[in-house]
Amino acid sequence: MTSDAEASREGWSRRRFIGALAGTAAVVAVPAPAAPPADPASAPAADSTAAKAPAPAASPSAGKASGPRPLYLGTYTSVDGGGTGIGLATYDPASGRITDAGTVTGVADPSYLAVHPDGRTLYAVDERTAGAVTAVRLADRTVLGARSTGGAGPCHLSVHPTGRWLLSANYTSGSVAVHPIDASGALGERTALVKHSSPQPGPGQDGPHAHQFVTGPDGGHVLAVDLGTDTVYTYRLDTTKGTLTEVSQAHTRAGAGPRHLTFHPGGRYAYLANEVDDTVAVCAYDPATGALSIGDPQSSGSKGSGTNYPAQIVVTPNGAYACLANRGDNTLARYAVEADGARLRLLDTVPVSGDFPRQIALSPDGTLLFTANQRSGTVSVFHVDGTNGQLRLAGEPFASPVAVCALPL
Numbered sequence: 001m002t003s004d005a006e007a008s009r010e011g012w013s014r015r016r017f018i019g020a021l022a023g024t025a026a027v028v029a030v031p032a033p034a035a036p037p038a039d040p041a042s043a044p045a046a047d048s049t050a051a052k053a054p055a056p057a058a059s060p061s062a063g064k065a066s067g068p069r070p071l072y073l074g075t076y077t078s079v080d081g082g083g084t085g086i087g088l089a090t091y092d093p094a095s096g097r098i099t100d101a102g103t104v105t106g107v108a109d110p111s112y113l114a115v116h117p118d119g120r121t122l123y124a125v126d127e128r129t130a131g132a133v134t135a136v137r138l139a140d141r142t143v144l145g146a147r148s149t150g151g152a153g154p155c156h157l158s159v160h161p162t163g164r165w166l167l168s169a170n171y172t173s174g175s176v177a178v179h180p181i182d183a184s185g186a187l188g189e190r191t192a193l194v195k196h197s198s199p200q201p202g203p204g205q206d207g208p209h210a211h212q213f214v215t216g217p218d219g220g221h222v223l224a225v226d227l228g229t230d231t232v233y234t235y236r237l238d239t240t241k242g243t244l245t246e247v248s249q250a251h252t253r254a255g256a257g258p259r260h261l262t263f264h265p266g267g268r269y270a271y272l273a274n275e276v277d278d279t280v281a282v283c284a285y286d287p288a289t290g291a292l293s294i295g296d297p298q299s300s301g302s303k304g305s306g307t308n309y310p311a312q313i314v315v316t317p318n319g320a321y322a323c324l325a326n327r328g329d330n331t332l333a334r335y336a337v338e339a340d341g342a343r344l345r346l347l348d349t350v351p352v353s354g355d356f357p358r359q360i361a362l363s364p365d366g367t368l369l370f371t372a373n374q375r376s377g378t379v380s381v382f383h384v385d386g387t388n389g390q391l392r393l394a395g396e397p398f399a400s401p402v403a404v405c406a407l408p409l
Helices: 002-007 011-020
Strands: 069-074 086-091 098-104 113-115 121-126 132-137 142-148 154-159 165-170 175-180 192-195 210-215 221-226 231-237 244-251 258-263 269-274 279-285 292-299 309-315 321-327 331-338 343-351 357-362 368-373 378-384 391-393 405-408
Touching (some): 113 154, 113 405, 154 210, 165 221, 175 231, 192 244, 221 258, 258 309, 269 292, 292 343, 309 357, 321 357, 357 405, 368 405
Antiparallel strands (some): 069 086, 069 405, 086 098, 113 121, 121 132, 132 142, 165 175, 165 210, 175 192, 210 221, 269 279, 279 292, 321 331, 357 368, 368 378, 378 391
16 A cells, blocks of 8 residues: 555556645537446345435435435545445435445455446456456455456446446556456456557646546447547447457647546537546547547636646436536536537536545436545535436535545446
8 A cells, every 4th residue: 555655646646646635608519328327226235234314305306216226436445544445335316315335345446436237247446556457246245356457547447338348547557458248247358458659648748648448329439538648549349359449539639638528328429528728528429430529628617716627527318418527626517418419508517515526427317416525535416407407415425435436326
C-alpha cells in the first residue's frame, strides 16, 4: 500500500491526487445499444437478511419495482480512510434508501465496476501499478480470480454485449486490453493489448492516458477515450478472437482532456465529458464505420468560481435528458436532449449533497440516479422525474469510504 501511496505523485495517480485534495445555455449542434442493463431479476440481493427501509411518501419510481435491489460500491483500499474491498449494499427502488450489506474483500483498489449482461458476475479493476481485472461470482460472492491488464492504473472496464469479452483501460500506460470471459464468468488470458502511441500527448500531459473503453451501439466497434492524447480511438473487435484493429481516430481540441463517452439510445449520437477544459461535446457516430465526429465544446454548467473537472455523463433510457457530474462545482448539470440526440441544451445544475462526484449511474429503469462522492465518502441518490428530467434528493446520502463508483442493479 505504501508504494501505491507514493505512486500518487506520478502518472496514473493524477486521478487519485485530484480526488484526494482536501476538501439556459447556448444550443450546440454536431456535424452531420450499448450493452443492455442487467435484468434485476437475475441478480441476487446483496444481503437477504438486510432490514428493509421504511417506505416514505410516494416517489416517481413507486410501482415500477419492489423489494431491495443490489448496489455495488467501488473504492480505493490503499489510501487513508479507504474501503477494504467492494462494498455491498441494497437500495429500495421506491424510496432510494441504501442499506449496508457488507464487503467483498480480496480485491485491491476496485475503483470501477461492471456487471456481466446475465447479472451473475461482477468485474472490478485493480487500479494499481501492476494493473489487473478481477471477477466475482455474485451468487456466493466468490472471487474467481484476477488477470493482468498488461498496464498500470486500470481505471475503467466494461463488458461486451455478447458477454464474451471484458474491455479495460490502463490510465497510466495509455493502453487498452481485452480479456475473454468463459461460461462461468471467469476471465481468461488477455487476447489484446494496444498502447496509444499517436498523436502526441496534449498540453500539460506526459503521455497517453486511456480513461474509458466501451462498445459502440453496433456491437462491432469499441471506442477508447484517451485523456492524454485528446483522442477517441475506434477499434474493430474480432468477436471470435478478441483482437483489435484500429479503424479511426476522433480528436478534441488541444487540452480538452476527454474522459467519458455515453451514447444516446438512438445510436447515432454520443456525449463526451472533457475533464481538463471543463466542457462537454456532442458527437455524431456512424455505426457502419465506427467513426466518431466530435462537435464544438459547450458549458458544463460549472459556476467558474473554482476548478471543475467533469467526470461522467449519463442519458435517461428514453433519451430525453442527460446529466453530467461536476467534480469541484459539486453539481449535476441537467441537459435536455434535442433533435433526436443531435443537441444538448443546458437546463440547470443541482447540488449533489456531497463532495467531488467521481461517478454517476442510473438504476436500470432510469428512475434513480446515484452519485459516488469521493471526498465526502458518500453516495447520494436522486429521484428522476421521467416527464421533465427533474432531480429530487432521496434523503440523506449514504456513508461509503472513498466512494468512487456506485453500480445499481
